[in-house]
Amino acid sequence: MELKFKYPIKIKTxxxxxxxxxxxxxxxxxFEEIYIESDDYERIAKAIxxxxxxxxxxxxxxxxxxxxxxxxxxxxLPLNELKIKLIKAIERLRQTRPTAYNLFWALExxxxxxxxxxxxxxxxxxxxxxxxxxIYVEDINTNIAIGEYGAKLIEDGDTVLTHCNAGxxxxxxxxxxxxxxxxxxxxxxxxxxxATETRPVLQGARLTVWELKKEGIPxxxxxxxxxxxxxxxxxxxxxxxxxxRILSTGHVINKIGTYMIALTAKRHNxxxxxxxxxxxxxxxxxxxxxxxxxxxxxxxxxxxxxxxxTLEDVEVLNPAFDITPPDLVTAIVTEKGIxxxxxxxNLKRVVEG
Amino acid sequence: MELKFKYPIKIKTxxxxxxxxxxxxxxxxxFEEIYIESDDYERIAKAIxxxxxxxxxxxxxxxxxxxxxxxxxxxxLPLNELKIKLIKAIERLRQTRPTAYNLFWALExxxxxxxxxxxxxxxxxxxxxxxxxxIYVEDINTNIAIGEYGAKLIEDGDTVLTHCNAGxxxxxxxxxxxxxxxxxxxxxxxxxxxATETRPVLQGARLTVWELKKEGIPxxxxxxxxxxxxxxxxxxxxxxxxxxRILSTGHVINKIGTYMIALTAKRHNxxxxxxxxxxxxxxxxxxxxxxxxxxxxxxxxxxxxxxxxTLEDVEVLNPAFDITPPDLVTAIVTEKGIxxxxxxxNLKRVVEG
Numbered sequence: 001m002e003l004k005f006k007y008p009i010k011i012k013t014x015x016x017x018x019x020x021x022x023x024x025x026x027x028x029x030x031f032e033e034i035y036i037e038s039d040d041y042e043r044i045a046k047a048i049x050x051x052x053x054x055x056x057x058x059x060x061x062x063x064x065x066x067x068x069x070x071x072x073x074x075x076x077l078p079l080n081e082l083k084i085k086l087i088k089a090i091e092r093l094r095q096t097r098p099t100a101y102n103l104f105w106a107l108e109x110x111x112x113x114x115x116x117x118x119x120x121x122x123x124x125x126x127x128x129x130x131x132x133x134x135i136y137v138e139d140i141n142t143n144i145a146i147g148e149y150g151a152k153l154i155e156d157g158d159t160v161l162t163h164c165n166a167g168x169x170x171x172x173x174x175x176x177x178x179x180x181x182x183x184x185x186x187x188x189x190x191x192x193x194x195a196t197e198t199r200p201v202l203q204g205a206r207l208t209v210w211e212l213k214k215e216g217i218p219x220x221x222x223x224x225x226x227x228x229x230x231x232x233x234x235x236x237x238x239x240x241x242x243x244x245r246i247l248s249t250g251h252v253i254n255k256i257g258t259y260m261i262a263l264t265a266k267r268h269n270x271x272x273x274x275x276x277x278x279x280x281x282x283x284x285x286x287x288x289x290x291x292x293x294x295x296x297x298x299x300x301x302x303x304x305x306x307x308x309x310t311l312e313d314v315e316v317l318n319p320a321f322d323i324t325p326p327d328l329v330t331a332i333v334t335e336k337g338i339x340x341x342x343x344x345x346n347l348k349r350v351v352e353g
Numbered sequence: 354m355e356l357k358f359k360y361p362i363k364i365k366t367x368x369x370x371x372x373x374x375x376x377x378x379x380x381x382x383x384f385e386e387i388y389i390e391s392d393d394y395e396r397i398a399k400a401i402x403x404x405x406x407x408x409x410x411x412x413x414x415x416x417x418x419x420x421x422x423x424x425x426x427x428x429x430l431p432l433n434e435l436k437i438k439l440i441k442a443i444e445r446l447r448q449t450r451p452t453a454y455n456l457f458w459a460l461e462x463x464x465x466x467x468x469x470x471x472x473x474x475x476x477x478x479x480x481x482x483x484x485x486x487x488i489y490v491e492d493i494n495t496n497i498a499i500g501e502y503g504a505k506l507i508e509d510g511d512t513v514l515t516h517c518n519a520g521x522x523x524x525x526x527x528x529x530x531x532x533x534x535x536x537x538x539x540x541x542x543x544x545x546x547x548a549t550e551t552r553p554v555l556q557g558a559r560l561t562v563w564e565l566k567k568e569g570i571p572x573x574x575x576x577x578x579x580x581x582x583x584x585x586x587x588x589x590x591x592x593x594x595x596x597x598r599i600l601s602t603g604h605v606i607n608k609i610g611t612y613m614i615a616l617t618a619k620r621h622n623x624x625x626x627x628x629x630x631x632x633x634x635x636x637x638x639x640x641x642x643x644x645x646x647x648x649x650x651x652x653x654x655x656x657x658x659x660x661x662x663t664l665e666d667v668e669v670l671n672p673a674f675d676i677t678p679p680d681l682v683t684a685i686v687t688e689k690g691i692x693x694x695x696x697x698x699n700l701k702r703v704v705e706g
Contacts, residue, residue, distance in 0.1 A: 197552070197653070199576040200576050209667050213664060229675040232612065232676065259582070259617075300550070304656075304660065309550070309555050310555075310558035310574055314566070316573065
């Protein structure tokens with residue numbers, strides 16, 4: 001399927017090819033560029049759990065495409081059996097990762113399509129595929145809109161610090177935080193990026209560095225604990241990160257380490273921007289009910305899944321996300337525009353309005 | 354040489370054996386426990402540069418012992434030639450690492466001994482060895498005193514977060530921050546430690562975890578960017594870190610990442626203590642003249658000196674230290690007692706008084 005967008009797609013994170021989902025295995029980057037194709041929702045669920053596919057928007061789109069692939073694969077089943085397959089697939093994908101909101105948002109959209117009345121399997125199958133592709137194309141256009149709104153915040157000469165990978169590799173294409181960097185760069189602004197390595201899974205060192213090098217955008221890599229140093233030396237003019245979930249209060253749930261970066265930015269009066277589609281905004285869940293995913297302790301004990309860096313039996317914590325309170329967030333850039341505080345009222349207005 | 358101290362020495366970081374310096378190669382821990390012996394100051398200088406010996410107090414003591422080993426090795430040379438050898442050795446050791454103040458403090462003490470009048474090489478040699486061993490024994494007693502003063506701050510049930518390794522492996526024995534943990538533990542206080550892994554060289558994951566496990570003190574390992582998470586969850590009651598240099602203003606220069614930890618502790622009203630001997634306190638150098646060591650970029654690009662985690666040509670920053678401003682420091686624990694703000698007056702009073 002060849003789609004045309006305003007900017008060329010250089011990194012094909014997710015694709016829909018002849019009834020199958022194709023993804024780049026981000027867990028192997030930047031050392032190997034491996035693409036995997038599957039129409040098995042269990043395999044795609046595993047790809048999400050093992051972070052072959054990661055990043056809140058990409059997880060949501062991949063889940064929707066996994067439902068579409070399931071519909072296509074079983075399209076010759078009787079309508080009722082197909083429906084049961086799809087319900088099971090939705091249930092399975094819901095269990096993959098608990099924190100990123102886009103996953104639940106995308107699966108809810110798919111479930112709503114499934115709830116309608118259909119005369120036969122073929123019609124249901126077409127409706128399911130149509131909705132998944134709509135989510136996919138929307139994600140790309142959303143990223144472009146985030147990039148264009150956000151680029152207005154970027155000035156010539158800026159050095160933008162970013163954390164983790166909120167790039168093409170975290171979405172269908174272009175990214176959220178990195179879409180802003182991309183568009184500003186395409187506009188001819190001379191900018192630089194400082195990328196944090198983002199332990200334990202090293203998305204900054206492995207993915208953001210690779211992605212920005214592909215674009216020719218200058219990037220400097222630091223360890224996560226160097227943010228205070230670079231900010232106190234005046235080397236950072238803006239921070240832009242992505243989000244896995246944004247609450248109605250403006251609390252931003254994002255990759256572990258985001259909160260300390262926001263706190264340090266505040267101390268140095270450096271604007272701290274969050275870039276995310278409105279599908280990341282969760283107006284329903286109160287903060288006390290948000291589940292912060294605890295991942296395999298070996299992610300901390302080892303590097304790249306194989307190199308032990310400590311004693312193998314040491315006790316470990318491995319929360320994948322933290323929560324940045326709204327007083328540290330300068331603005332949230334969405335596809336519907338830039339949202340400023342007070343978030344309590346402004347998020348609701350933008351999402352529902 | 355068997356010395357007796359108030360507490361048993363379980364980890365022999367530095368020793369003086371028959372005219373030679375013996376050290377544990379901390380760069381290989383916890384995977385291999387290798388001890389190296391040398392009377393070659395060039396070899397010992399390399400050991401400091403390559404972080405086989407690291408930690409501000411250990412660097413100072415090792416440099417002093419290196420001068421002693423040089424005196425012993427060349428004791429049969431004519432007095433003038435021996436003096437020239439020793440001056441060269443002091444000069445070489447001064448070049449090893451620019452930030453830790455104890456290095457310069459220890460070498461200055463050795464230089465002062467050298468400046469006195471001597472009748473023959475043997476007398477000079479004995480005076481040099483005596484001063485080096487005095488520095489060594491002082492360091493151990495200093496650590497014990499820091500431990501005992503600091504333990505008064507620790508309550509039963511505390512969870513202490515520490516960064517890097519300010520332990521036995523950073524001193525001649527016992528440590529600074531970890532001496533406090535040790536003494537509190539020996540006093541029967543039920544405490545736990547949260548250790549940050551401390552990228553890029555992983556002193557927390559490799560050394561602090563190993564050292565605390567040897568003592569049987571419970572330790573939980575986290576990545577550097579999880580500090581905000583554990584503090585916001587109420588899992589940390591105190592922070593104790595070491596220091597490489599403390600300025601007259603109370604600015605604390607310590608392992609990269611310390612500043613962000615202090616900032617986060619402040620936000621959560623968690624006391625942030627610095628443990629260091631008074632030999633770390635530099636009343637002379639203004640902040641603008643402090644040199645923050647920039648180390649080999651491959652320390653960031655790789656893990657454990659061998660495993661590439663990013664593109665091999667990516668630009669990198671690798672400052673080894675950062676500066677924590679005095680408003681974030683609750684108190685400084687020294688062998689002369691606990692120093693509280695205002696540091697401007699109180700540091701001077703303790704050091705000079």
